[in-house]
Every structure is written in structure tokens, then in C-alpha cells.
Amino acid sequence: MFARTLSKRVLTTATLAAGGYTAYTWQKSQFQNEVRTPVPLRAEAPQLPTRAELLEKMAKTEEFDVLVIGGGATGTGSAVDGATRGLNVALVEMNDFASGTSSKSTKMAHGGVRYLEKAFWELSKAQLDLVIEALNERAHMLETAPHLCKVLPIMIPVYNYWQVPYFYVGCKMYDLFAGSQNLKGSYMMSAGLASEVAPMLDASKLKAGLVYHDGSFNDSRMNAALAVTAVERGATVLNYVEVTQLLKNEKTGHVEGAMARDRETGKEIRIKAKVVVNATGPFSDRLLQMDNAKDGLPRNDLLQYANEGHSSIGSRVAVSNPRMVVPSAGVHIVLPSFYCPKEIGLLDAKTSDGRVMFFLPWQGKVLAGTTDIPMKQVPENPTAAEADIQDILKELQHYIKFPVKREDVLSAWAGIRPLVRDPRTLTEADVGSTQGLVRNHFLFTSDTGLVTIAGGKWTTYREMAEQTIDEVIKVGHFQAKPCVTKKIKLAGAEGWDPNFVAMLAQEYGLSSKMAGHLANSYGTRSPIICEMFRKxxxxxxxxxxxxxxxxxxxxxxxxxxxxxxxxxxxxxxxxxxxxxxxxxxxxxxxxxxxxxxxxxxxxxxxxxxxxxxxxxxxxxxxxxxxxxxxxxxxxxxxx
Missing domain, CATH: 1.10.8 (Helicase, Ruva Protein; domain 3)
Structure with a gap:
């Protein structure tokens, strides 16, 4: 009874000091109004149509407002945007969602510190605009999918005293241009503290550490969440449906839809649409070649085999001699967790050949990369060559005290970075050059009415999708609702609570590792999986x-x-x-x-x-x- 006479402050102090569960329980009951009630866990399964039902809907729909071709970040993002604005949207992807570039990114939701540096030295407003745009979109990713996208501090090791003020000012400028969307303020570490945070670095050479903040995310799970969100909003979204021909009006040549083939059954589907969007990323030229053909069919020489040694190993070529896309291969490797601090990433601001190299904690491992290798053709399945893997390991050894071993590489892959240019103004002499490259994304509508969106990066997918649907509305003369994708919660983010991991572990008796994995992969839908565990x-x-x-x-x-x-x-x-x-x-x-x-x-x-x-x-x-x-x-x- 004595505890009941204590003041709230004394009771709280006594509780914390003694760790008394009884006192804590009493306090909670007495001051319930001052304690935020957690969101209850729900294991309600979403009412999603089956793949067969989506196929039937696609076949029976007389005409869609918009057909999106491509199920990567931009394509599924466009499907979400269009569906939430009231358009009747169809989307087809020839493989799986995120099966291409969208699953092979650096897993960073970032503004791009290297672009900021270029903007400064080149006095480039275009580069600066790119940084500011990406910083704003970074915040939107954290807002719409907080279970998949987290804030990650990144340290730049400094090995020369003159670089300290240079990097410090750069990090502060990065914060400044983020404005109200800034995640956390950057700061400087002493050499001693930096070596404690990252003991794998050679402390004898270290002069300081500069820390700034960006976002880290799970790219292919984000892509899957976008696809599911689009379906839940009424879009007809299908993977493993390949476009075989663009349908064109016989009189005007205007694109009016596409013929597609369900790759599981071989069944042909005729998809009519008022507007068609080409969102196929590195494969954009393939659709543009079909668009240029009077019959809407692909060229017969599209599929070839190539062996370019350094950048692809016997890869089947998806697009030969691309005009719009200037492909570049980026290779990443995954290493054990001891190659990087568990809670902070490392950025090599300038490697021996002038590139930027990341070493980031990701999914309990370390993600290292990337290379930037120009390519002449777009392979169907790019692979990481051994030379590229060794290149990253060699660069890493410059900073790591212990031996960097090839057998520590757990996985390695290559993705195609689609730099783009305007194919309408390109001469034959410019095809093999980098003339007219656009550092940001590129959106245009051809004379046939085909809307093409390409370039950009994961961080800006939402804005790219918004601009794409703006163009669709203009081309199709639609009356549509305003864009709402800056705030809309993706599948699994509804009702998200920062304490969801703890709540999941307590409710289902999970280990902290399993609870963290499920919560940070499936968000508020993870209880559905936990109920499967119980059953x-x-x-x-x-x-x-x-x-x-x-x-x-x-x-x-x-x-x-x-x-x-x-x-x-x-x-x-x-x-x-x-x-x-x-x-x-x-x-x-x-x-x-x-x-x-x-x-x-x-x-x-x-x-x-x-x-x-x-x-x-x-x-x-x-x-x-x-x-x-x-x-x-x-x-x-x-x-």
C-alpha cells in the first residue's frame, strides 16, 4: 500500500531502479491514459484475386484506360498511381516483378552524395536538381513503406587531413538541400572513435570519420508490395505475361493495346487500352522497335547470343544495338557481416580508379559495390564476371586490416543501369557514343501515342510514376483524381508501429531474429505467416x-x-x-x-x-x- 502514496516521479524512479515488474504493472494500470495503446496485431488475410481470376478479368475487359508494360519499380509504381487516381489499369510483366534491374540495385534510398559533388565542381544546376529531387523522394519511401525502408548512417573514412573540411562541408550541404526532409544531421568522428565503430579499418591511417544519413531498403520486396498494392486498388497486374505485338489502328497507326501470351499456359490474350506505357527499363528499345514497325511486331534479330567476357558470360541478348538506352553493368557482392559495422555503412568516396564504392550492412550481411562497365548490348540475364568480383575485393583490401578472401563472397550479381537519351534526335553516328545522355529519367510520347518512361533510379520511382500517369492523362484525355502516392501506405505498411517486432515476438513466442525478419519483410501482414506457424x-x-x-x-x-x-x-x-x-x-x-x-x-x-x-x-x-x-x-x- 505504501507504493500507492508515492508521487508519480518517485514511483517511476523506484520502478526503474528495482526493475520491479509488480510496480510497473501497477503504474501502467494507474496511468493508462498517459501510455500509448499499441496497435493490436491482426492476422486478417487480404482479399486478393487469384492469378486465374486476374487473367480472366484481363481477357474479358473490353478496353482498359492504360496498359503498363513492365513490372519493375517504375511500372508497378505507375500501376499504383493510375489505380489510385481512378483509372482502369492493366500491367503485364514478361518475367517476375523485379526480375531485372529492380532487384539488383545498391539497396539505397538516397539523394546521391556523388551527384552533389559533381553539381559543385561542374556548377551544374541539373545535377543539383537531381539530388534535391531524390532527397525528397527518399523521405516518401520511408513514409510509404517504413517496414522495408530504414534510416542508415554511412561513414566516410578520411585518410588525409585536408579532406576533413572538404567532406564535412559536403555532408552539411547534403543535409541542407534535404531541408525539412533531412533524416538526421551529419557529424564528424575522431579517428579513435571511427576505429572503434569500424574496427576492421586500418586505424594507423585513419584521420577522422564523417557520418551522414541515407535510407536502406529491400528493393524486390518493395517491388512486390507495389504490385500487391496496385491489385488491391483495382489494377489487373500479372507476371509471366509477355507482350508479343503492339496493336495499332490500321488507319492512324496509333497504338491501341497489345497482344500478349501467358507464359504458363501459352494462351494468347488481346489487351485493348486507350494508352500504352513502355516501362521496361533496360529493355525499352525492344518496345520502341516494335513501336516503329508498322505491324507492331518485334525484329527477328532481337534474340542473339553474345560473349563479351568482362561484362557478361555467354548471356543471351535481349536488345541488340539499343538507341535509347546506353547500358552499363553494375556488379555487387555480398560478404559476411564482419566486413562492415552492423549498424553503419562505409563509403569509399574515391577508389583508385575514381569510382565511389559502398560497403553497407544489409539483411545481416555486407553489400559491396559497385562497378560501372559500359556495354554495347542489353543481356537478358547479366552475370558478374570473376574479374569484376576481384576488382571489388581488391578495392576493399585497401581499407580492411584482415585478409579479404574470395571464399568469403557469398553471392555476386550484375544489374543493368539504364542511362538514357532521346532516340528521336539521335543520328546513326551517335548510336555508339554517350551523346545526349540524360542523368535523370526521360519521359516522352511517340507519334503513335506510346508513352515511354526510362532511366532514373529506385529512389525516384514514385515521382517517375506520377509524371508518367500525368502524361497518360494528357494523352488519353482522362478526367482523373489528383496523385496521392506521396502518402499512401503500401501493402504491409498499414498501421505500422516501430515496436511491431517486439509485439510480434511477444504474441507468437518468436525469437527476436525471426520476429525482426518477418516484421521488416512483411510488415503488418506478418501475423498471417505466424498463424500458419501455429496451425x-x-x-x-x-x-x-x-x-x-x-x-x-x-x-x-x-x-x-x-x-x-x-x-x-x-x-x-x-x-x-x-x-x-x-x-x-x-x-x-x-x-x-x-x-x-x-x-x-x-x-x-x-x-x-x-x-x-x-x-x-x-x-x-x-x-x-x-x-x-x-x-x-x-x-x-x-x-
Whole structure:
């Protein structure tokens, strides 16, 4: 009873000092009005149409307002924007969402400190505008998908005293141009503190550390969230549907839709639309070549095989001699967590050959990159060459005290960075040059009415989508609602609470690692997976064990698979609620298993195929084809 006579301040102090749970409980009950009530966990499954229902809707719809071709960041972002403005939107992607460049980024939501430096030295307003635009959009990403996008401090190690004021002013300018959207203020560390934060660096050479803040995010999961959000807003969104021909008006030549083929069944679909959008990223020239053809068909020489050695290894060419896109290959590698501090990234502001190199904590590992290798053609599946991997490792060794080993590389991949230029003003002499390159994105409408959006980067996807739909409304003469995508919450972000990890762990008795993984991958929809865990304990197992009838007997099993939290329950969830159709969809994009550890992902192929085969009623031939395709693809990821 004595505690009841204490003042609130004394009671709180006593509680904290003693760690008394009873006193805390009493205080909570007495001052309930002063404690924020947490958002209750909900395991309500979204009412999403099945893939079959979406196909039927696409086939039966007489005419859509807009057809978006391409299911990457910009394409799905445009679908969300169009649907939320009241347009009847269809989207088709020939492979899976984020199967191209959108899953192979540096995972940074950033303004670009290197562009700010260029803006300063080149007195370029265009470069500065690019930075300011990206800084604003960075804030919108953190707002619309807080479970997928987090603030990440990044330290620039300084090895010369004269660089200290230079980098310090640069970081402060970066904060300044972010304005009210600034995440956190940049600051300077002493050499001693910097070496404590990053003990892997050579402290004998270190003079200081400059820390600024950007965003880090999960790119392919963001892409999946955009696709699901678009469907929930009424859009008809389908992966594995390939455009085979642009439909044109016989009299005017205006693009009026497309013929497409469902790659699962081979069925042809006629999609009529008032406006068609080309959002195919590095493959934009492929659609433009179809647009230039009177019959809307692709050129016969599009698909070739090339071996360019350094930048692609026997890759099948998707677009030969592109006019609009100037492709450049960026290679990234993934390393164990001891190569970088767990809570702060490192930026090598200037490598030996003048490039910028990142070493970032990501998904419990370290992401290092990137290279910038010019290419003449656009490969269908770019791969990281050994020379590119060694290049990154060599640069990393300049800063790391312990030996940098090739066997530490857990995964490596290449993505195509699509720099763009206006193909309408390009002469044949300019095709092989960098003449007319646009550092930002590029949007235009051809004489046939085809709207093309290309270039840019993940951080600015939302603004690119907004401008694209603005153009669609103009071309189609639509009456539409204002854009709302700056504030709209993506799938999994509705009702998000910063304490969601703790709430999930408490409610379902999860480890902190599993709770963090689910909350930061699926957001407020992760309780659906947890209910699957409760319903069947087998769903808690790693996907490596998929298809084992007796889970109590693990013969010839690599128990390293338990180090990764990717479960059978997640796989079943992704099939039902995220349109996962192949083993690679799950291993590479709905989860990041193959990107984080290609060897372990390779070991999980059989289990993944077994579960998917049962869920999707695959026959033996389909299961074997999936095993082969997934295994061969993962083997190209640096292993």
C-alpha cells in the first residue's frame, strides 16, 4: 500500500531502479491514459484475386484506360498511381516483378552524395536538381513503406587531413538541400572513435570519420508490395505475361493495346487500352522497335547470343544495338557481416580508379559495390564476371586490416543501369557514343501515342510514376483524381508501429531474429505467416526441409540452413498473397536468399520446388524443369 502514496516521479524512479515488474504493472494500470495503446496485431488475410481470376478479368475487359508494360519499380509504381487516381489499369510483366534491374540495385534510398559533388565542381544546376529531387523522394519511401525502408548512417573514412573540411562541408550541404526532409544531421568522428565503430579499418591511417544519413531498403520486396498494392486498388497486374505485338489502328497507326501470351499456359490474350506505357527499363528499345514497325511486331534479330567476357558470360541478348538506352553493368557482392559495422555503412568516396564504392550492412550481411562497365548490348540475364568480383575485393583490401578472401563472397550479381537519351534526335553516328545522355529519367510520347518512361533510379520511382500517369492523362484525355502516392501506405505498411517486432515476438513466442525478419519483410501482414506457424509446425521449418514427410528425421541435412529465417510458411504465404509462380521468385525476390548466400539457396531448391509443386499441382516434368532452371540460375551468382 505504501507504493500507492508515492508521487508519480518517485514511483517511476523506484520502478526503474528495482526493475520491479509488480510496480510497473501497477503504474501502467494507474496511468493508462498517459501510455500509448499499441496497435493490436491482426492476422486478417487480404482479399486478393487469384492469378486465374486476374487473367480472366484481363481477357474479358473490353478496353482498359492504360496498359503498363513492365513490372519493375517504375511500372508497378505507375500501376499504383493510375489505380489510385481512378483509372482502369492493366500491367503485364514478361518475367517476375523485379526480375531485372529492380532487384539488383545498391539497396539505397538516397539523394546521391556523388551527384552533389559533381553539381559543385561542374556548377551544374541539373545535377543539383537531381539530388534535391531524390532527397525528397527518399523521405516518401520511408513514409510509404517504413517496414522495408530504414534510416542508415554511412561513414566516410578520411585518410588525409585536408579532406576533413572538404567532406564535412559536403555532408552539411547534403543535409541542407534535404531541408525539412533531412533524416538526421551529419557529424564528424575522431579517428579513435571511427576505429572503434569500424574496427576492421586500418586505424594507423585513419584521420577522422564523417557520418551522414541515407535510407536502406529491400528493393524486390518493395517491388512486390507495389504490385500487391496496385491489385488491391483495382489494377489487373500479372507476371509471366509477355507482350508479343503492339496493336495499332490500321488507319492512324496509333497504338491501341497489345497482344500478349501467358507464359504458363501459352494462351494468347488481346489487351485493348486507350494508352500504352513502355516501362521496361533496360529493355525499352525492344518496345520502341516494335513501336516503329508498322505491324507492331518485334525484329527477328532481337534474340542473339553474345560473349563479351568482362561484362557478361555467354548471356543471351535481349536488345541488340539499343538507341535509347546506353547500358552499363553494375556488379555487387555480398560478404559476411564482419566486413562492415552492423549498424553503419562505409563509403569509399574515391577508389583508385575514381569510382565511389559502398560497403553497407544489409539483411545481416555486407553489400559491396559497385562497378560501372559500359556495354554495347542489353543481356537478358547479366552475370558478374570473376574479374569484376576481384576488382571489388581488391578495392576493399585497401581499407580492411584482415585478409579479404574470395571464399568469403557469398553471392555476386550484375544489374543493368539504364542511362538514357532521346532516340528521336539521335543520328546513326551517335548510336555508339554517350551523346545526349540524360542523368535523370526521360519521359516522352511517340507519334503513335506510346508513352515511354526510362532511366532514373529506385529512389525516384514514385515521382517517375506520377509524371508518367500525368502524361497518360494528357494523352488519353482522362478526367482523373489528383496523385496521392506521396502518402499512401503500401501493402504491409498499414498501421505500422516501430515496436511491431517486439509485439510480434511477444504474441507468437518468436525469437527476436525471426520476429525482426518477418516484421521488416512483411510488415503488418506478418501475423498471417505466424498463424500458419501455429496451425502447422512444419511451416516453421526452413524451406530446405520442404517435402520431408518425417520432420523429426534429418538425414544428410546441412544444418547451416537454420541460420537463415526463410520458412515453408513464408513460401506458402508468397504463393497465395504475392503471386509467386517459380522457385526463383521465392528464393531470389520474395525473399533474398540467393542474394544473401547463393550456396545455401542452391541447397534449398529441392525443398522449395517440393512445396511449390504440392501447392500449385505441378507434375513431375514441371518439378524437374524448375529444379534445373533454379539451380542453373543461382550458380551464376558468384559460386
Amino acid at each position: 502447422d509446425e512444419k511451416n516453421q521449418l526452413p524451406v530446405t526441409f520442404g517435402g520431408r514427410e518425417n520432420v523429426t528425421v534429418f538425414k544428410n541435412v546441412n544444418f547451416d540452413s537454420f541460420r537463415y529465417p526463410f520458412t515453408i510458411g513464408e513460401l506458402k504465404y508468397s504463393i497465395k498473397y504475392e503471386y509467386t509462380r517459380t522457385a526463383l521468385d521465392f528464393l531470389m525476390r520474395r525473399t533474398r536468399f540467393g542474394f544473401l548466400d547463393a550456396r545455401q539457396a542452391l541447397a534449398a531448391v529441392d525443398g522449395t520446388v517440393s512445396v511449390m509443386g504440392d501447392e500449385l499441382n505441378w507434375n513431375d516434368d514441371r518439378r524437374e524443369a524448375e529444379r534445373v532452371q533454379a539451380s542453373e540460375f543461382i550458380k551464376t551468382f558468384g559460386v
